Amino acid sequence: MLKHQIQLTKLVKTHLRYFGSSQSRTQSFKKWYQQLWTTERTNLPPYEHFTQVGDPVLRQVAAAVPLEHVKSPEIEAVIQQMVKVLRKFDCVGIAAPQIGVSLRIIAMEFKKDIKRDLPQATFEARKMSELPLTVLINPELTITNYTKHKHPEGCMSVRGFSAEVERYEGVKLTGLDKLGTRNELELSGWNARIAQHEMDHLDGKLYIDHMDRSTFMCTCWETVNTKSGRVEIPFYK
Template sequence: MALQKLNIVSKTFSNVNGRLFSLSTTVAKTFREKYRDFWTPKPRFVPPYEHFTQVGDPVLRTEAALVPQELVDSKEVRLVTDRMIKILHKYDCVGVAAPQVGVSLRIIALEFHEGKKEQFSEAVYKARKMSTFPLTVVINPVLKVTDYSLHKHPEGCMSVRGFTAEVERYDSVLLTGLDRKGAPLELKLNGWNARIAQHEMDHLNGKLYIDTMDRATFACTCWQVINNKGGRVEIPFYK
């Protein structure tokens, strides 16, 4: 998994990509391992990141693991959820999944704050069935579709930075899971908030919106600016 070597409790998760979320006490290393570690450059940044992982990173294509019940209210999981909330606000997003901060665990965070209204025209806000939603973290979420009506609207993703496309999503869903303290949660979501939940749940299953998008609508979010600036435009990956 992608929460590499945190060495926190007596349990270890791993995935086929060889990236580890190590929840284990320190294990004695062989001389060869110590020698290899000495000469191997150490990564400057390790998960949970303060930036969004980008498409191509194996963590985004891995099915995330359940958070063990005994760890839901642990300081280690709180570190992950705190980092998720920080990045959600730092980039002014509406949702984030743990794999997007490099951690392959089934955790999502959702929020559609009042200030978001100012970013859309009244017509768009109404057409996309947007509504405010308080910051909510859901651990081990389960999503059930309650209204199979499909709506197609543009979506973007901070893990596919600089692009957008139209995606069909179900109108209403029921989201259940645990809050940060381990208490049961049940959320009835519709419209845009249901779309956010579906988008984030896809991340936990190793999927991206580009897998189900209308390919003819895939576009760079700043194509006009690129033309106006003669191509002298950069897409930032850090704030």
């Protein structure tokens, strides 16, 4: 992309003399023409927002973090940003590709406060439980309970939509923490779902690849009708 931009810049400079007879018209054309094909990159990963479906980083198989870099300042910075974004958007899970970094790192956290925002019946039906902040580098997942459950699932990288997805009842996660210590975690119910969702991100997959397509919906469709379509889905917070 940079090579193409440089070539186009040279092309514009070479041929500007053919457009307009005054300096002001020349500058005006140059500014207008450059806006057609350049986007000033003032924001680079790791982002403070969630990447959205369509971004190639979400479809790549993320690279493993080399063992000699697990405790590096660079990886620490990525993890800090992941946790910051996770909490800023009040989420329960995040993978490094979701902030534009194609590395095999996930973070999960299910706060007990979430229980207050959900009906008790929903909390129990989805087998939700508190999960302290957990960060794993180069995680591996093993299925421990092959029973499947279908529940609504959303993703901050597919903002504003949800669908029902089948996930396994129980899984085991193994991986390294930011100090390089190997951890093993047994998860069940909703926390097992979070783990499977985030592991999918590391393999370039999204929940829409597994969903029951007939249940795919806009999460604010009722508000869209009530507000005569005057609804915005924010990608920032």
